[in-house]
Amino acid sequence: MICREATQAISQSFDSKLPRLKRLDLAIHTMLCISCRRFQRQMVELHQNFEKLGDEVTSDIMFELPVISRERMTAELKQLPNSAD
Numbered sequence: 001m002i003c004r005e006a007t008q009a010i011s012q013s014f015d016s017k018l019p020r021l022k023r024l025d026l027a028i029h030t031m032l033c034i035s036c037r038r039f040q041r042q043m044v045e046l047h048q049n050f051e052k053l054g055d056e057v058t059s060d061i062m063f064e065l066p067v068i069s070r071e072r073m074t075a076e077l078k079q080l081p082n083s084a085d
């Protein structure tokens with residue numbers, strides 16, 4: 001495996017599972033090649049950051065939406081005429 005193939009395989013490994021033989025080739029290459037090992041580490045870190053970012057965005061939506069709708073509901077309830085009379 002050459003470096004270009006190795007970096008391609010590294011990128012690919014985040015999108016889909018690599019064939020066993022390719023994974024083995026890549027493992028051997030990254031073991032011997034420092035620049036591809038560094039590239040792989042950077043990709044892993046990048047991927048983890050994206051996942052973290054995704055979690056934050058999702059949790060923001062999950063927590064903010066109910067707050068907004070609760071506040072709006074309270075405001076709208078106050079505007080309603082008093083039905084007790």
Ligand SMILES: [Zn+2]
Nearest residue numbers: 003006033036
């Ligand atoms: Zn390499």
